[in-house]
Amino acid sequence: MIQAIGKVFIFLLILVGLFLGIGRAITNMTGGEKKAAGVVTVSPEGGETIFWGKGRCWTCHSMGDRGSAVRCPNLGVYGEKFPLPEGQRAAERAKEREKQTGLPYTRTDYLVESIGNPSAYLVDGYKNEMAIVYAPPISLTPDEIKAVISYLQSQGGEVDIEAINNPTEISKKYWDKIHAASAAGGGDPGHGEEVFQAACLSCHALKGEGGNVGPDLSNVGTKGLKYISEAILQPSTTFTPGYETFVVIDKGGRKYVGIKTKEDASGVELILGNGEAATIARGDIKEISQDKNKSIMPEELTEALTVKDYQDVLAFMLMQKGKK
Numbered sequence: 001m002i003q004a005i006g007k008v009f010i011f012l013l014i015l016v017g018l019f020l021g022i023g024r025a026i027t028n029m030t031g032g033e034k035k036a037a038g039v040v041t042v043s044p045e046g047g048e049t050i051f052w053g054k055g056r057c058w059t060c061h062s063m064g065d066r067g068s069a070v071r072c073p074n075l076g077v078y079g080e081k082f083p084l085p086e087g088q089r090a091a092e093r094a095k096e097r098e099k100q101t102g103l104p105y106t107r108t109d110y111l112v113e114s115i116g117n118p119s120a121y122l123v124d125g126y127k128n129e130m131a132i133v134y135a136p137p138i139s140l141t142p143d144e145i146k147a148v149i150s151y152l153q154s155q156g157g158e159v160d161i162e163a164i165n166n167p168t169e170i171s172k173k174y175w176d177k178i179h180a181a182s183a184a185g186g187g188d189p190g191h192g193e194e195v196f197q198a199a200c201l202s203c204h205a206l207k208g209e210g211g212n213v214g215p216d217l218s219n220v221g222t223k224g225l226k227y228i229s230e231a232i233l234q235p236s237t238t239f240t241p242g243y244e245t246f247v248v249i250d251k252g253g254r255k256y257v258g259i260k261t262k263e264d265a266s267g268v269e270l271i272l273g274n275g276e277a278a279t280i281a282r283g284d285i286k287e288i289s290q291d292k293n294k295s296i297m298p299e300e301l302t303e304a305l306t307v308k309d310y311q312d313v314l315a316f317m318l319m320q321k322g323k324k
């Protein structure tokens with residue numbers, strides 16, 4: 001068991017290491033832009049290649065007479081249900097979305113949303129079964145998604161790369177999500193939020209909600225991928241200042257391990273790992289010391305998380321660039 005745990009941990013470290021290393025190598029190579037051979041161009045032709053290839057859209061969608069998938073909406077002209085090809089249909093859907101939300105949706109906003117958060121709008125008669133194509137196993141990059149969107153625009157409509165490259169407020173939040181997911185190795189931040197609520201919220205607050213054992217994470221995304229991944233994988237070697245662990249032993253032999261929130265003549269106040277506060281009167285303290293080798297944040301966290309959970313929560317953390 002211990003051995004297995006060690007293996008998972010080492011695997012995670014290697015994964016992150018590889019991933020950081022590769023990211024850095026690419027950045028060094030091209031000055032920040034990812035331009036390796038085989039990278040798709042943002043054009044309908046590039047998008048067509050993705051749609052019928054890596055994007056696996058064809059496994060669920062047909063395009064008019066092309067393709068054999070029947071489970072999901074046809075994205076071309078097809079029967080009474082789909083009189084308009086997606087390039088024109090998106091304009092109709094945008095009007096519907098505008099009515100539903102009161103926000104000024106453009107045709108491109110609708111297309112970005114349909115990929116960024118497919119569950120925001122469900123085509124009548126279909127279930128919430130569209131794949132998150134920027135998460136594993138499909139893991140499309142932002143450019144590949146841009147290309148696919150221009151391909152969809154070209155179906156009976158005008159290609160508008162400008163609109164894709166200059167997102168409105170509405171599509172910007174989806175692009176943020178797609179970029180964050182891609183930066184985190186294709187993690188799915190939507191699922192990452194669920195992981196966070198289950199495994200982290202009891203200690204960390206986000207936008208005013210959650211525990212106060214560890215630091216508020218509302219703005220942690222600005223600290224970058226390397227910092228966040230190390231904070232999760234090796235809490236004890238990456239202490240956040242002000243959150244050092246203290247050990248107090250009282251005269252009855254009871255041991256308290258927590259973060260010191262107050263110390264004065266009357267005694268010491270600690271916040272324990274379970275979120276409870278403990279006050280130990282000065283007269284009851286036998287010994288107080290700082291444990292430099294141990295964070296209250298559990299090292300075993302990574303054992304409880306699968307690799308996918310970890311990537312997903314990382315993607316979610318990278319998106320936290322708000323105020324407290």
Ligand code: HEC
Nearest residue numbers: 055056057060072073114118121122123126129130131133
């Ligand atoms: C696992 C199946 C699946 C895959 C893979 C998939 N989709 Fe979908 N897609 C759906 C389903 C189901 C719906 C209808 C429910 C909804 O609206 O989310 C849908 C809806 C859509 C719509 C809205 C259609 C309309 O009538 O307005 C667009 C656009 C779309 N998908 C594009 C894509 C693209 C592009 C890809 C590939 C990058 C893709 N989908 C991959 C299942 C899939």
Ligand code: HEC
Nearest residue numbers: 199200203213214215231235238239240243273295296297
């Ligand atoms: C038992 C409480 C506890 C739990 C559960 C916990 N943490 Fe922490 N976390 C802490 C404490 C305490 C610190 C500060 C000490 C340190 O850096 O290790 C911290 C630090 C961090 C930091 C560094 C923050 C900064 O601003 O420097 C990140 C990122 C983080 N935790 C993420 C997570 C994630 C993600 C999870 C869930 C998968 C999680 N934590 C679960 C207690 C916890």
